[in-house]
Every structure is written in structure tokens, then in C-alpha cells.
Amino acid sequence: MKIDPNHLHILSAIIDAGGLSEGAHAVNKSQPSVSRTIATLEARLGFRLFEKGKRPLRPTEPCLLLAEQGRAIAQASERAAQAAIQYSGGKSGTARIAGTPIFMDGVIANMLASFQGAFPQVTIHQSYGYLDDLSAQLDAGSIDLAICPVRPDAVQDNMAFKPLLRGRNVIACAPTHPLARRSAFKLEDIAAYPWIAPPAGSPLYADLRGALATIGISDFRVSFTGGSLASILSIMAGSDSLTVLPYSVVFMQNHTKLVTALPVKLEHPERALGLVWRADRPMRPAVKRFRRYLEAEFQGLANRIEQKGRRAVWRS
Amino acid sequence: MKIDPNHLHILSAIIDAGGLSEGAHAVNKSQPSVSRTIATLEARLGFRLFEKGKRPLRPTEPCLLLAEQGRAIAQASERAAQAAIQYSGGKSGTARIAGTPIFMDGVIANMLASFQGAFPQVTIHQSYGYLDDLSAQLDAGSIDLAICPVRPDAVQDNMAFKPLLRGRNVIACAPTHPLARRSAFKLEDIAAYPWIAPPAGSPLYADLRGALATIGISDFRVSFTGGSLASILSIMAGSDSLTVLPYSVVFMQNHTKLVTALPVKLEHPERALGLVWRADRPMRPAVKRFRRYLEAEFQGLANRIEQKGRRAVWRS
DNA sequence: AATTTTCATAACATCAAGTTATATTAAATA
DNA sequence: TATTTAATATAACTTGATGTTATGAAAATT
Numbered sequence: 001m002k003i004d005p006n007h008l009h010i011l012s013a014i015i016d017a018g019g020l021s022e023g024a025h026a027v028n029k030s031q032p033s034v035s036r037t038i039a040t041l042e043a044r045l046g047f048r049l050f051e052k053g054k055r056p057l058r059p060t061e062p063c064l065l066l067a068e069q070g071r072a073i074a075q076a077s078e079r080a081a082q083a084a085i086q087y088s089g090g091k092s093g094t095a096r097i098a099g100t101p102i103f104m105d106g107v108i109a110n111m112l113a114s115f116q117g118a119f120p121q122v123t124i125h126q127s128y129g130y131l132d133d134l135s136a137q138l139d140a141g142s143i144d145l146a147i148c149p150v151r152p153d154a155v156q157d158n159m160a161f162k163p164l165l166r167g168r169n170v171i172a173c174a175p176t177h178p179l180a181r182r183s184a185f186k187l188e189d190i191a192a193y194p195w196i197a198p199p200a201g202s203p204l205y206a207d208l209r210g211a212l213a214t215i216g217i218s219d220f221r222v223s224f225t226g227g228s229l230a231s232i233l234s235i236m237a238g239s240d241s242l243t244v245l246p247y248s249v250v251f252m253q254n255h256t257k258l259v260t261a262l263p264v265k266l267e268h269p270e271r272a273l274g275l276v277w278r279a280d281r282p283m284r285p286a287v288k289r290f291r292r293y294l295e296a297e298f299q300g301l302a303n304r305i306e307q308k309g310r311r312a313v314w315r316s
Numbered sequence: 317m318k319i320d321p322n323h324l325h326i327l328s329a330i331i332d333a334g335g336l337s338e339g340a341h342a343v344n345k346s347q348p349s350v351s352r353t354i355a356t357l358e359a360r361l362g363f364r365l366f367e368k369g370k371r372p373l374r375p376t377e378p379c380l381l382l383a384e385q386g387r388a389i390a391q392a393s394e395r396a397a398q399a400a401i402q403y404s405g406g407k408s409g410t411a412r413i414a415g416t417p418i419f420m421d422g423v424i425a426n427m428l429a430s431f432q433g434a435f436p437q438v439t440i441h442q443s444y445g446y447l448d449d450l451s452a453q454l455d456a457g458s459i460d461l462a463i464c465p466v467r468p469d470a471v472q473d474n475m476a477f478k479p480l481l482r483g484r485n486v487i488a489c490a491p492t493h494p495l496a497r498r499s500a501f502k503l504e505d506i507a508a509y510p511w512i513a514p515p516a517g518s519p520l521y522a523d524l525r526g527a528l529a530t531i532g533i534s535d536f537r538v539s540f541t542g543g544s545l546a547s548i549l550s551i552m553a554g555s556d557s558l559t560v561l562p563y564s565v566v567f568m569q570n571h572t573k574l575v576t577a578l579p580v581k582l583e584h585p586e587r588a589l590g591l592v593w594r595a596d597r598p599m600r601p602a603v604k605r606f607r608r609y610l611e612a613e614f615q616g617l618a619n620r621i622e623q624k625g626r627r628a629v630w631r632s
Numbered sequence: 633a634a635t636t637t638t639c640a641t642a643a644c645a646t647c648a649a650g651t652t653a654t655a656t657t658a659a660a661t662a
Numbered sequence: 663t664a665t666t667t668a669a670t671a672t673a674a675c676t677t678g679a680t681g682t683t684a685t686g687a688a689a690a691t692t
Contacts, residue, residue, distance in 0.1 A: 061600075092378075
């Protein structure tokens with residue numbers, strides 16, 4: 001014997017609503033419709049579901065057992081609908097994101113935390129990589145979204161790119177650094193200090209070399225290389241080392257009082273930190289929501305940077 | 317949004333069976349049928365349930381959530397089917413029975429216990445009453461089955477009657493009673509002992525008077541009246557009292573060694589212990605099953621009584 | 633590259649289930 | 663007890679979902 005789940009659902013609705021007409025209304029059907037549903041159900045089961053000839057419809061014993069299951073079915077159905085809505089709205093699901101380590105640790109991590117607070121049902125898979133690697137992963141479909149500095153003209157054909165923040169590097173050091181405490185200094189003074197270099201393959205490393213060249217420093221001493229943002233900050237805090245970091249990273253770390261930027265203007269390639277994804281594939285709702293969230297956060301960040309920038313003087 | 321429970325069930329079947337065709341087979345449908353079901357479901361939900369263009373069908377994230385609910389639905393549906401089968405087979409449900417107190421306590425109670433052992437899901441509501449009362453309750457529909465001694469010609473038109481045991485009353489006493497220990501005694505000896513009388517309104521009380529008259533005793537001393545079988549047995553065990561009981565009751569109490577029957581043949585109205593129910597109403601499966609059970613039990617009891625009867629000598 | 637397996641689509645048939653209109657009937661009321 | 667009222671059952675019809683078979687298309691596999 002197999003019983004149509006819909007029938008059980010209707011049955012439970014009748015019981016719970018306390019009448020055939022009320023039950024019919026509860027499931028958005030006409031009274032004759034549910035009346036016949038009950039009739040056919042009774043015929044199949046071989047026993048009555050409601051006592052014969054009783055006007056306030058009186059359920060029989062087995063009817064109540066079946067209605068119980070009907071309620072379970074209605075509940076499951078409702079849960080499913082909710083799950084579908086949650087997913088469609090990007091409030092549940094998975095987003096796989098990856099980006100350059102310094103940005104991910106220095107800027108995105110904060111936003112990620114607040115996103116998870118707002119949408120706890122969304123699972124975020126985060127990983128690290130540089131542009132080429134990220135592109136390959138996007139192509140392979142193993143990540144949904146890449147976050148990295150890109151020259152807009154370097155974006156692949158099948159990729160969409162959404163710039164979030166103008167790229168700008170600065171010379172960073174501990175707030176306790178001798179240069180940071182001097183109101184003014186000559187560019188030559190910089191040469192006296194050791195450097196922390198980003199990982200050798202990273203764009204930031206190339207930026208470091210290029211930037212120092214533009215301010216006339218070609219020969220510099222590297223005291224540390226290859227670490228993550230956390231280690232760079234630690235080392236900087238305990239030494240007089242200098243390094244090159246994106247300004248947004250320094251800005252976001254402002255509250256930690258671990259790092260500050262020297263008022264020196266650096267030249268470097270025209271890149272923008274932005275989001276990259278495959279334009280030819282539909283984006284899952286959770287990814288879409290995360291993307292929108294990041295865009296909004298970066299808009300706020302850009303504004304705050306802008307405000308602060310108006311009060312600072314940068315020497316070139 | 318509302319999702320058809322059947323669709324969710326089909327979805328879960330596909331997931332669990334590991335393929336569209338297998339899933340279709342699992343729900344007794346053709347492959348194209350479930351294929352289209354999935355297609356329409358996807359269209360309604362607005363997202364894919366299976367990754368596009370992957371041949372070993374790969375479920376998407378929300379698909380698994382929905383399938384979960386589908387399983388719950390399948391389970392509820394199955395439970396409902398089981399409940400229906402249980403009920404139809406009389407293995408669950410309720411039977412409301414009533415009968416004369418002495419019989420209920422002395423004979424039926426035992427059978428009831430074994431029935432409940434065999435069919436624990438059947439709820440038995442037991443109550444007491446004499447024929448008129450029982451008939452009224454049957455008519456009112458407050459009981460399903462009456463068990464009492466009836467003169468077959470006294471059965472109402474709308475009632476069915478199934479005799480279970482020929483009625484036969486005996487004089488009962490404790491096994492330690494002086495008369496019980498004597499191999500022979502005169503009927504006049506009986507007159508010397510006090511009597512325990514059944515409740516005044518009961519047929520048994522009328523039987524007691526009638527029976528004693530037939531053996532020449534018209535004047536007898538009643539030492540106790542009005543109790544239940546348990547109290548009658550207790551009093552008899554602790555005294556030299558006599559009483560009149562149906563032989564089946566004495567027989568069933570045999571193992572307790574609390575009561576025995578004197579070998580005296582009593583005359584009384586031609587009644588049979590039997591089942592009475594309303595012939596014009598369908599009998600619920602659980603009641604039907606209980607009725608059949610009782611009939612079988614009484615068949616066995618009748619045989620045992622018959623066997624023992626062949627070895628006994630009764631004086632009239 | 634050929635084959636196999638698996639899923640999607642087309643075209644059609646059928647039946648379950650929806651509808652409105654109306655008849656019945658149990659309960660309430662006069 | 664007759665009448666009224668409200669609730670359910672039935673009738674007649676329409677529609678849409680779902681079933682079918684036959685067949686096409688596309689991954690995976692060999």
C-alpha cells in the first residue's frame with residue numbers, strides 16, 4: 001500500500017482546522033475537492049477516516065495516526081521551501097574565495113568576519129594565491145571569486161572584473177620607527193634601514209623594487225622575506241625595518257597601532273584591487289551576496305581612506 | 317513558495333539510488349517521468365538541482381537539503397501505510413468490551429492478558445454490566461462487544477449473538493470445605509452451611525435461589541453478598557461458605573487451589589455464555605480480531621472442560 | 633574515434649484533481 | 663416535531679500534471 005503524501009497533508013489540515021471546509025481553505029482548495037480526496041483515501045484504505053453521519057466531523061482512531069504523519073509531511077515540505085528560499089537569497093550555501101595573502105589577511109579577513117556574523121549559514125572557503133593561479137582556479141571551477149590587484153587590461157576575456165579600490169602602495173614601518181616620529185626627513189634617510197621583503201614571486205615584491213628605484217634607492221638590505229602579514233607586522237614592531245604594503249592594509253591595521261605609513265609617495269604600476277570571476281557562468285546566490293557585501297564594504301573603506309587622505313601630506 | 321511533497325520524495329530517491337534511472341525504478345516510474353519532474357522542480361525553484369552536463373548526476377548543495385526533506389516525507393508516508401495496515405489487520409486500535417462481573421474477572425481476564433501479550437498495540441477498554449445495560453450500551457455505541465450469559469431467544473433483533481460456552485452453574489466451595497473432602501454426602505448436608513450470594517440484581521443470584529429450590533433447599537442463610545469474584549473467593553477460602561458459580565469460572569480458577577465444585581447437578585435456565593454485538597454496524601478490525609481470539613480461546617476451554625467432565629461423576 | 637551509458641526531449645494518452653452548481657443531511661432552533 | 667441552517671457529499675465538466683514509448687544528445691569510457 002502506498003499513500004499519497006498530499007492526501008495525508010490534506011487530512012492533517014482538516015483535523016487541525018477542525019472541519020472539511022476550513023481544512024480546504026487551509027490548503028487553498030475548494031471544499032468539494034478535499035471532500036473527494038478524503039473519499040478516495042477512505043476507499044483505498046478500506047476504512048473510514050471520519051465517523052459516518054456525524055456533523056462536526058469526528059475523526060476515527062486511525063485517522064489521527066495518519067494525520068500525524070500528514071503533519072510531518074507538511075512540516076518537511078515547509079522546511080524544504082524555506083531552505084530553497086534561504087539558498088536563493090544567498091543566505092545559505094557556500095562561497096569559495098581566494099586572493100593574494102596580504103590583502104586577504106589585511107583587509108578581507110575583517111570583512112569576512114562581519115559577513116559571517118550577518119549570514120552565519122553561508123560557508124566560506126578561503127584560500128590564497130596570485131593572479132595566474134587564481135585565474136586557473138576560476139577556470140577549473142574550484143573557486144568562485146578571486147580578490148587581487150589587477151591591471152584592468154590584463155583581465156582574461158571570459159572573466160568579469162569589478163574594481164574595489166585604487167591600488168596604492170606605501171612604505172610602512174612601526175609607529176615607533178625613528179622616521180615615523182620625525183616630522184620631516186630626507187629620502188636618503190630611508191636607505192639606512194633594513195627592509196622586509198614580501199614573498200619573492202609576489203607582485204608586491206616587484207613593486208618594492210620599482211618603487212625604491214623611483215625614489216633613488218636601488219641598493220637595499222633585506223633583513224626578512226617570505227612571511228605572512230602577521231609575521232611582517234610582528235617583525236616590524238620589534239625592529240626598525242621598513243616594508244612596502246598596500247595602503248589599504250596599513251589603513252585597516254590602524255587600530256592595532258602596529259604599523260604606520262611614511263609620508264612618501266611611491267610610483268608603481270596602475271593596478272586596482274578588485275574581484276574577478278568567470279563571466280560565463282551563473283554565480284551562486286551565496287557568492288553573489290558575498291560579492292555585493294564586499295563591494296559595499298569597500299565602498300565604505302574607500303570613503304574613509306578618502307577622508308583621511310585629505311588631512312595628510314605626501315611627499316613625492 | 318510551495319513544493320510538492322511527491323517531488324521531494326522523487327528527488328530523495330534519485331539521490332539515494334545514485335542516478336536518474338535507478339531513482340525512477342525506486343519509485344516505480346519511468347526515467348523520462350522523473351527527468352521531467354526534476355526539470356519542472358528546477359524551473360520552479362529557480363536553481364539547478366544537479367550540476368549541468370555532469371554525467372554521473374552530481375547534486376548541487378541545496379539539492380541535498382531538499383532531498384533530506386524528501387526522505388522525511390517518504391518515511392512519514394511509509395509510517396502512515398504501516399499504521400493503516402496495522403489498523404486494518406486489527407493489530408492496532410481500540411476494543412471496548414463489557415460483561416458480567418464474575419465472568420469478566422473469572423474467565424475473560426486471563427484471555428485478555430494473553431491477547432494483550434500477542435497484540436500490545438490494541439487498547440482494550442473493559443467495563444462491567446448485566447444484559448440490559450450492555451444492550452443499551454451497544455445501542456448507544458459506547459461499547460463494541462458484550463460478553464454475558466444469554467438465553468438465545470432473548471437476543472434483540474439488531475444484535476448478533478455468538479455462543480461460546482454452554483451455561484452450567486455449580487455449587488462452589490473451598491477445597492478445604494468439609495463437604496469437598498467427603499467422597500459422598502447427602503443433599504441435606506448442604507443446608508447446614510452458610511451461603512455467599514452474588515449481587516442481588518444479578519442473574520446468578522436468581523440462579524442460586526432456583527437451583528437450591530430444585531435440590532430441595534428453600535431456606536438458606538446468606539453470610540455475605542455483593543462482592544466481586546476476588547472477594548467471594550477470599551471469603552470462601554477462609555470459611556465453610558458455599559456459593560453458586562458458573563462452572564467455567566471454577567474451572568479457570570483451578571490452578572489457584574482456592575475453589576472447587578461439589579459434585580451436585582443444578583438446574584437453571586438454559587443460557588449460554590456468548591458474545592453480543594450490533595449486527596448492523598461494521599465491526600472495527602481490532603474488535604473483530606479480539607472476537608476471533610476469544611472464540612478460539614473458548615473453543616480450547618470447552619475442550620478442556622469436556623475432557624475433565626468425562627472423568628467426573630455428578631449427582632443430580 | 634567508437635561505443636556505451638545516461639540523461640533530455642517530443643508527442644501523445646490518461647487520470648487525478650481542480651472547479652462550480654446543486655443535492656443531502658445532521659444539528660440547531662422554533 | 664417541523665423548520666431552518668450549516669456543513670458535507672455528489673454531479674458534471676475542465677484542466678493540468680504525470681504517465682507512457684520512442685528517440686535524440688551528450689558525457690564517460692574503451
